[in-house]
Amino acid sequence: MTRALMGLAALSLCLSATSTQAQNRGPARGYANPSAVVAAEIAFAKLAQEKGQWTAFRATATKDAIMFVPQIVAAQAWLKGKADPARTVTWQPHQVWSSCDGSLAVTRGAWQGENDTAGYFTTVWQQQKDGRYKWVVDMGEPLPMALDAPEMINAKVADCPPGYRGKPPKASKAPAAPLDPFKRGGKSLDGTLAWDVAVETDGARRFVVAMASAGQMVTVQDLQVEAPAK
Structure with missing residues (x-):
């Protein structure tokens, strides 16, 4: 997919850290591995x-994933x-945040x-x-450029x-918990990366990601999405 292939050369250094174990059996658990x-x-x-677009979404999502x-x-x-659309959306990851233990990560990019x-x-x-990653939350919004x-x-x-080994x-x-159409959240097993989303009745929502830094949880994403036009 263009999301992946575009800029692949620029990612080569990052991806070189992905081991044979990560490719064949999934990465080792307990450690961060952004690559x-x-x-x-x-x-x-x-x-x-x-x-196909939706075929891929189904195959890579967890059982409790949300959209x-x-x-x-x-x-x-x-x-x-x-049904899969005739033309698949393309996208490229630009940023990744990972918990210390690697149990949770967040990506952001362009489509x-x-x-x-x-x-x-x-x-x-x-x-x-098994060490592999599946997505548990996916959201995308249009931009003018x-x-x-x-x-x-x-x-x-x-x-x-402290003392993590x-x-x-x-x-x-x-x-x-039962699915709440207006609020959801989650965090890594070690508590160093967390996300939270709140959706208003008109469809407006706020999505926040925070990670542990210098002894406190610091917001690294605070996305506010306007209600869709009627």
Whole structure:
């Protein structure tokens, strides 16, 4: 997918850190690996070009992933049976933020569609038990002008908790909360990266991402989306 292929040369240094283990069995758990998240983005993008846009979304989403239409919906239910468009949207990741333990990461970048439409996207990636990444939140919005591609992806990793030694904390076995169409949030297993979204009844929403830095949680994204025109 162009999202992945465009600017690939600029990403080569970042992607060179992706090990054979990450490619074949998934990256090691318990450590941040932004290049593995970028690799997941590229694989997602390539799959969309080869198999179809919504087919790729279904294949790479977690069971409890959400999207915005504009209220929060369960992605797998919304995507079920949805026909792939004739032309797949293309996109390129520009930034990635990762928790210290690598259990959660957020990407941001640019997309391009038909008739010279363009915009930005933000995706939350969750590491699975096998070490691979699947997306748990996906949102994209149009912009009046296309975003310029950076020379290289900007990757940032959250500060680790005091005394952290690379053992991934155990995931909670508590049952998932019922889907609320107006509010949702999540965080990494070590608590160093978190996201929160609130959607108004008119479809306007605010999406915030925060990461641990210098002893506190610092906001790295605060996206405010206007209600769709009626």
